[in-house]
Amino acid sequence: MDVRKEIIDFFQKNGMLIQPDAVELIIERGGVRECYGILERMEEKPLIVSADIIRRYLTEDFAEKTTAASRKEVFVVQEEKVRRGDFKILRDVTGNSTCEGKIEDFVQLFRNRFEKLSAFLRKRQEMRNAVPIKKALRSSEEIATIGIVREVVSSSNGVVVEIEDEEESMKVFVPKNVDSMIVQDEVIGVVGKKKGDLFIVKSVVRPEIPVERRKNVSDIEEYVLFLSDLHVGSKSFLDKEWERFIEWINGRKGNERQREVSKKVKYVVVCGDDVEGVGIYPGQEEDLIIEDLYEQYEELAKKLEGIPPEIKILLQPGNHDAVRPALPQPAFEKEIRDLFSHLNITFVGNPCYFKIGETVVLAYHGQSIQDFATYIPNMNQNQPTKIMREMLKRRHMAPIYGSISSLAPEKEDFMVIDVVPDIFVTGHVHVTAVEQYRDVILLNASAWQSQTEYQRMMNFMPDPAKAIVVNLRTLMPSIISFT
Ligand SMILES: [Fe+2]
Incomplete structure (x- = not known):
């Protein structure tokens, strides 16, 4: 039987729901055999078994445990009246x-996508000074620009990506070690510099979510x-x-x-x-x-x-x-x-x-x-x-x-x-x-x-x-x- 399943089943049989990170911790610290010791050392059985709880009862850590009183407070099952959240x-x-259903409407869809995602990108530190592609094409300095990916063509050491904004498009070269995960029609920011005819990308920036x-x-x-x-x-x-x-x-x-x-x-x-x-x-x-x-x-x-x-x-x-x-x-x-x-x-x-x-x-x-x-x-x-x-x-x-x-x-x-x-x-x-x-x-x-x-x-x-x-x-x- 799969070891993860065995651990989940063990806790389930004993009236507890174990969380995935707690399962991983048990595997890392000895596997299924650890479960019996953990159960034995538990004074009360928590409803949800988190990694923090497991940490308290692992063999090597148990000797220097916190007092029984502080252990107990983890397991207080809240007896609250349940009311439904709105x-x-x-x-x-x-x-x-x-x-x-008109094919022309796709133009509108992609324009909307570009507007929304480029607004997120502009909030990123690296994209504060982003310029339109038209301007990036004329510059020989290191520069940042934003575009929707129109085409991705692989080469042996990277990808050639065509990006496009409302008025212009350009081909950029993204070396393999910079980013190998660019997909068609995503909106990206690129920081790079022109070398001859090719814009070489130093970093790819994505809209991202906050840390x-x-x-x-x-x-x-x-x-x-x-x-x-x-x-x-x-x-x-x-x-x-x-x-x-x-x-x-x-x-x-x-x-x-x-x-x-x-x-x-x-x-x-x-x-x-x-x-x-x-x-x-x-x-x-x-x-x-x-x-x-x-x-x-x-x-x-x-x-x-x-x-x-x-x-x-x-x-x-x-x-x-x-x-x-x-x-x-x-x-x-x-x-x-x-x-x-x-x-x-x-x-x-x-x-x-x-x-x-x-x-x-x-x-x-x-x-x-x-x-x-x-x-x-x-x-x-x-x-x-x-x-x-x-x-x-x-x-x-x-x-x-x-x-x-x-x-x-x-x-x-x-x-x-x-x-x-x-x-x-x-x-x-x-x-x-x-x-x-x-x-x-x-x-x-x-x-x-x-x-x-x-x-x-x-x-x-x-x-x-x-x-x-x-x-x-x-x-x-x-x-x-x-x-
Ligand atoms: Fe399905």
């Missing part, structure tokens, strides 16, 4: 689409739970595991502490591919147990009926769902929404920014994860949080036009990361991943479908039937497995 959608294409910022936390302990890729209607939907999840969320399964968490879940976010859909890939009919799209949504409604009605469900579409495939995707149309009218559901678009209490969440199905994996060296779709970092650095979720994920010619670019979220969640690649980048929690929510033949071909390595819960008071994520 929910608000901050940004969503639903009802705000300006797309007429530090104030986290927007709730003053009460409540949880938001993330799911994705249910694929209801597929023969590979994990029925038994879903039933276990429903039992747990109703407080009927799991030990006392796990049940305590389930009682405090106030929101369930489903990040797309809610149903399997029809005609999504060649030969999909073979994989369907429900062949009619509407019946798939009816079945999804039945599945979601198991979630207690006081929990609000946010339902987002993905590439398998019954909305336009191009990004950004609006929420479901009325005829689908009506199938869920008896449930406590808010339908959102993809992507969607929303706020729970003070916490800002950016939920995005994640279609472009595969584009990043294709165009950036050493990126892998099975490590989505690594790719989500690249999205945050570029302040853009899907820069590459004309690749796997398609973009709609909206007049405003909804894929720009205008606001830095507290939680950034994706799905789509069917793995479960938790990470932090700067002060943003990155999550890839698990799927509820086992590996299909098509996914095997596409190199999808699923890690299904897990729920990620985030405590909105601490923004600490934990994974609960239902396998």
Whole structure:
């Protein structure tokens, strides 16, 4: 058995939810055998086991422990009345689409992207004195300029990149050791100098997110739970595991502490591919147990009926769902929404920014994860949080036009990361991943479908039937497995 899974299971069996960094610490300091000692030395069992808690009980550190009293205060489980933080959608294409489907509108989309992202770049120290490309072309001094990447051509020692602003374009040479991760249609700043006819880049600057910022936390302990890729209607939907999840969320399964968490879940976010859909890939009919799209949504409604009605469900579409495939995707149309009218559901678009209490969440199905994996060296779709970092650095979720994920010619670019979220969640690649980048929690929510033949071909390595819960008071994520 995988050592990480073994450690997670060990703590789960003992009524605790262990955080990913705590698992890594245990592996680093001796592995699974350390778990027994840690458990023995614990005076009280905390609900959430953080790396800090593990550090207190590791063999070599235990002798010089703090007093019992100071240890105890870590484990005080807050007995607070749970009230629901206010929910608000901050940004969503639903009802705000300006797309007429005209090819000329792409000009407007890219202009808007350039405006938004160059404004972020101008705030960067290195770009304070950035000049338009027209001026950079005439200069022989070291100079900074900003452009949208039109073309990237690899050479043996770097890439030749064509950048463009509102009036001019220029070719720049980026040596391999300066940056090898430039993708088409992202907006970058370059600092460099002309050498003969070629502009040699010394550094590439990206819009980026701040190193530090104030986290927007709730003053009460409540949880938001993330799911994705249910694929209801597929023969590979994990029925038994879903039933276990429903039992747990109703407080009927799991030990006392796990049940305590389930009682405090106030929101369930489903990040797309809610149903399997029809005609999504060649030969999909073979994989369907429900062949009619509407019946798939009816079945999804039945599945979601198991979630207690006081929990609000946010339902987002993905590439398998019954909305336009191009990004950004609006929420479901009325005829689908009506199938869920008896449930406590808010339908959102993809992507969607929303706020729970003070916490800002950016939920995005994640279609472009595969584009990043294709165009950036050493990126892998099975490590989505690594790719989500690249999205945050570029302040853009899907820069590459004309690749796997398609973009709609909206007049405003909804894929720009205008606001830095507290939680950034994706799905789509069917793995479960938790990470932090700067002060943003990155999550890839698990799927509820086992590996299909098509996914095997596409190199999808699923890690299904897990729920990620985030405590909105601490923004600490934990994974609960239902396998
Ligand atoms: Fe999916």
